[in-house]
Amino acid sequence: MEARFALPPGTGQTSAARVLDDWYVVCRSRDLGRAPRALTVVGLPLAFFRDGEGRPAALLDRCPHRNVPLSGGKVADGCLECPYHGWRFDGGGACRRVPGLAGEAESPARAARAFSCVESDGYVWVWPGEGPPDREPFRFPHLGEPGWAVAHDAFETVGTLHAVAENALDVPHTAFLHRGLFRGTGKTNELEVVVRRYGDRVEAEYIGEPAPRGLVGRLLAPGGGMVTHFDRFILPGIAQVEYRLSDRAHLVVSSALTPVDDQRTRLFAVVAFRLPLPAWLVRPILQPIARGIFKQDARILALQSATIERFGGEEFVSTELDALGAHIRSLLKQAERGGERKAGEAKERRFRMRA
Amino acid sequence: MEARFALPPGTGQTSAARVLDDWYVVCRSRDLGRAPRALTVVGLPLAFFRDGEGRPAALLDRCPHRNVPLSGGKVADGCLECPYHGWRFDGGGACRRVPGLAGEAESPARAARAFSCVESDGYVWVWPGEGPPDREPFRFPHLGEPGWAVAHDAFETVGTLHAVAENALDVPHTAFLHRGLFRGTGKTNELEVVVRRYGDRVEAEYIGEPAPRGLVGRLLAPGGGMVTHFDRFILPGIAQVEYRLSDRAHLVVSSALTPVDDQRTRLFAVVAFRLPLPAWLVRPILQPIARGIFKQDARILALQSATIERFGGEEFVSTELDALGAHIRSLLKQAERGGERKAGEAKERRFRMRA
Amino acid sequence: MEARFALPPGTGQTSAARVLDDWYVVCRSRDLGRAPRALTVVGLPLAFFRDGEGRPAALLDRCPHRNVPLSGGKVADGCLECPYHGWRFDGGGACRRVPGLAGEAESPARAARAFSCVESDGYVWVWPGEGPPDREPFRFPHLGEPGWAVAHDAFETVGTLHAVAENALDVPHTAFLHRGLFRGTGKTNELEVVVRRYGDRVEAEYIGEPAPRGLVGRLLAPGGGMVTHFDRFILPGIAQVEYRLSDRAHLVVSSALTPVDDQRTRLFAVVAFRLPLPAWLVRPILQPIARGIFKQDARILALQSATIERFGGEEFVSTELDALGAHIRSLLKQAERGGERKAGEAKERRFRMRA
Numbered sequence A, B, C: 001m002e003a004r005f006a007l008p009p010g011t012g013q014t015s016a017a018r019v020l021d022d023w024y025v026v027c028r029s030r031d032l033g034r035a036p037r038a039l040t041v042v043g044l045p046l047a048f049f050r051d052g053e054g055r056p057a058a059l060l061d062r063c064p065h066r067n068v069p070l071s072g073g074k075v076a077d078g079c080l081e082c083p084y085h086g087w088r089f090d091g092g093g094a095c096r097r098v099p100g101l102a103g104e105a106e107s108p109a110r111a112a113r114a115f116s117c118v119e120s121d122g123y124v125w126v127w128p129g130e131g132p133p134d135r136e137p138f139r140f141p142h143l144g145e146p147g148w149a150v151a152h153d154a155f156e157t158v159g160t161l162h163a164v165a166e167n168a169l170d171v172p173h174t175a176f177l178h179r180g181l182f183r184g185t186g187k188t189n190e191l192e193v194v195v196r197r198y199g200d201r202v203e204a205e206y207i208g209e210p211a212p213r214g215l216v217g218r219l220l221a222p223g224g225g226m227v228t229h230f231d232r233f234i235l236p237g238i239a240q241v242e243y244r245l246s247d248r249a250h251l252v253v254s255s256a257l258t259p260v261d262d263q264r265t266r267l268f269a270v271v272a273f274r275l276p277l278p279a280w281l282v283r284p285i286l287q288p289i290a291r292g293i294f295k296q297d298a299r300i301l302a303l304q305s306a307t308i309e310r311f312g313g314e315e316f317v318s319t320e321l322d323a324l325g326a327h328i329r330s331l332l333k334q335a336e337r338g339g340e341r342k343a344g345e346a347k348e349r350r351f352r353m354r355a
Helices: A161-168 A172-177 A214-220 A279-310 A325-336 B161-168 B172-177 B214-220 B279-310 B325-336 C161-168 C172-176 C214-220 C279-310 C325-336
Strands: A024-028 A037-041 A044-050 A056-060 A074-076 A079-081 A095-097 A114-120 A123-127 A149-158 A190-197 A201-210 A226-234 A238-245 A249-259 A264-274 A347-354 B024-028 B037-041 B044-050 B056-060 B074-076 B079-081 B095-097 B114-120 B123-127 B149-158 B190-197 B201-210 B226-234 B238-245 B249-259 B264-274 B347-354 C024-028 C037-041 C044-050 C056-060 C074-076 C079-081 C095-097 C114-120 C123-127 C149-158 C190-197 C201-210 C226-234 C238-245 C249-259 C264-274 C347-354
Touching: A024 A037, A024 A044, A024 A149, A024 A249, A024 A264, A044 A114, A044 A123, A079 A095, A149 A279, A161 A238, A161 A249, A161 A264, A161 A279, A161 A325, A172 A279, A201 A325, A226 A325, A264 A279, B024 B037, B024 B149, B024 B249, B024 B264, B044 B114, B044 B123, B079 B095, B149 B279, B161 B238, B161 B249, B161 B264, B161 B279, B161 B325, B172 B279, B201 B325, B226 B325, B264 B279, C024 C037, C024 C044, C024 C149, C024 C249, C024 C264, C044 C114, C044 C123, C079 C095, C149 C279, C161 C238, C161 C249, C161 C264, C161 C279, C161 C325, C201 C325, C226 C325, C264 C279
Parallel strands: none
Antiparallel strands: A024 A123, A037 A044, A044 A056, A056 A114, A074 A079, A114 A123, A149 A264, A190 A201, A190 A347, A201 A226, A226 A238, A238 A249, A249 A264, B024 B123, B037 B044, B044 B056, B056 B114, B074 B079, B114 B123, B149 B264, B190 B201, B190 B347, B201 B226, B226 B238, B238 B249, B249 B264, C024 C123, C037 C044, C044 C056, C056 C114, C074 C079, C114 C123, C149 C264, C190 C201, C190 C347, C201 C226, C226 C238, C238 C249, C249 C264
């Protein structure tokens, strides 16, 4: 049959990147209990469970015997048990039991593929590459420091990790898409932006930025003033926004992004804050605002994704205002090819924007 | 994975044709107001809106910046504004505003692709080809002529433009599928059919046809008698049925067909009539009959389309009764290749049918 | 666009086989009445109806004229009539009527493709190959024999014919998936399994098996004891389980499997039994148990099928406990290639299992 479109073939390009050799957040530690969980990470269907010692474990979610998903079974004796014939696998993937078999259960051919899995900062992390891991998971800043409080939230959206990271770190859309909620529509200033690109990250510093207006601004800086504002992307998927208003207020939102597959992304937001207001007051104000912003972003990201699919690929035109998008893309593509990530000297670029 | 069918591979043939260089109805003029509208025409996702002067405009429904559909935004200052970063585009596609940008907004790289769009006979029409248009849209006959009234209706159905046009102009199925409603089941006459093929159209004239029986017949010709009956297809998608009963009654149903994509078609029916009954009485009788007929046809067209998809292509066997189908197909395929459409001398063919 | 998976490409292998040259059950005889029925068999969309003599007939479910499914029409004058233009086809596929046509309706080009169709043992069977059939349909054992009763049921599930047959004839999963319902969880015995492979079938005999525990066991053999137990697969899709407890009880479940397409299978279960209990008591107990077992199996088969699809092919690891699966697969693949099916001498293999 012929294709369905009068459109010329699209670019076939997408910003989806498959960086397998790194750590991704799976879920909060408290959300992996007795029952196994099925979660797809970078396109890999995985079954997560806790072994006999309570350590998190991840197996490819397919029984080597008859290809039924192991996550449909249950945990028995610290092993994950297939619901079809009851084969059991330990956290390392070794087959420990084949009901009915007269001989030995364990055999290399019967092993399930296992992935490195750790707990850190209250989250379960997985390394979807072949391993073994050659680094530690990202550490969320300021957790447990005196004077600091923390809030957690999690979302899932249609969109590549790149699209979600660019969105999370993009300044111009906040004044437009989140108008009123996040930024005001009052008079504009011109501010200077410094972009610094490293081997494993890129950051933008905004100089001369007044305290954000709108609801979020009034919460962070009731008295106004100038802010220190950084946006950062750190491989493989940390999108970090840092706001500081001298000594009065400091806020770091670190979003750990986990690609479900090439088209869907999970976002685990860890908000560390030191504010003039008590944490018990900040949290219930922060959460509905964060969810409102996320809902607007998720809607746009889904529309973007559907349009890219429909047109057969991305075809972006950028301006200097798109400060980080191209850098995030090149970092991801380079990491996908297994390129080195030496921090090294930053390459710096400056431009002016109106905000 | 292997294919799912024991069926041998299908013909891969479909009657879908992509004639881009011509005018297609988008909607009635009154149905394009202040809000933009997303409509797909010949597979092109388009965003329609009215510019500062109220003229209809059509842009490819994808912001050049980050590929969000422009139709999700709103019209501001006579421009279509993207809902993500607020970029604005005028009716010609030029970028007029990039919020936050210190420099000039307009730049050829930032332009959205625009399509020619006009209003004619109370409809908005679009030319999905590169343009510029080298002809006017089709004019519906008898609009505004003394003694004539008009009724409008619109439908959408699964089916190629070819399948819908053939269905709209096919006589034998009316006696069968629309039995009772459209034609009776009484005794059959033999009548002569003359098919005349021109460079841009084909018509069938039915000679010796008694006034149609059934509900429609009783409405058009309460006294019976012989009718003058023409069925016409005019490129790129006008299916026209004309019935005349001497001086008593005259009816021309012009259906403007717009392919949504290769598998779906919109039908805008313009019914011009001069009847012994007053228009206020005809319209409420006509509409439910037309909708009843359309519903039966749409059901069959959807079944046909699904079967063709399932079998991997069309595989039609025709008889002489299929007077126009092959001509419509060759006209469309020739127009798709950009062939000339000189009216010229007609090629004529005659046959007899029982009706 | 790029693929959506980080997974390496799958094996591309599935156990789906397209054995066209054999008989498959379509439905029970009583379920093909006056109205035509649309049923897909081995990927072939077929329209079934009864001709003027009440004989079942099967046509390819596509009108040769304009490709509308014939099953959407009705039976008239012993012919199947297309709902679009009313063309009529007899049980052999010949076109018998073209409404409106001045000349003769019958013509080889206008014929619908017909398939051999018979009634046997109260079922309608079809031969989806080109034919003519060179054998009779499978006969269900013990039907109508003195002392024997019969129960019928039908199911449809996701899964290849191979996966469904292997599941139906697999012993180890019954102790696990159907724990309690079908087999108990008590102490295990070791028993001997003899596998006998013939040209057209394979059977497993279980020697030293105690009467099954659980609900089914208590029904079949209230007093326990040793059973004679055979599992058989007979081409193209009969899965047969036979239990005998000396003279007290004898049960043969013959499941005729019909592939809908490569991914779905229909199962027609014919349960012949001679038990110490009266048939009117057995049937209402048997049916809910059978349906409960089937529901559990269908859930697992659907999970298995989805996982195979997701991973791009089957990748099975087997043990000697998988007594019949590989044989069923090679029988099907050999029949698909049109290989001979001489019964001949059996090849025998023995192993021990714990049950």
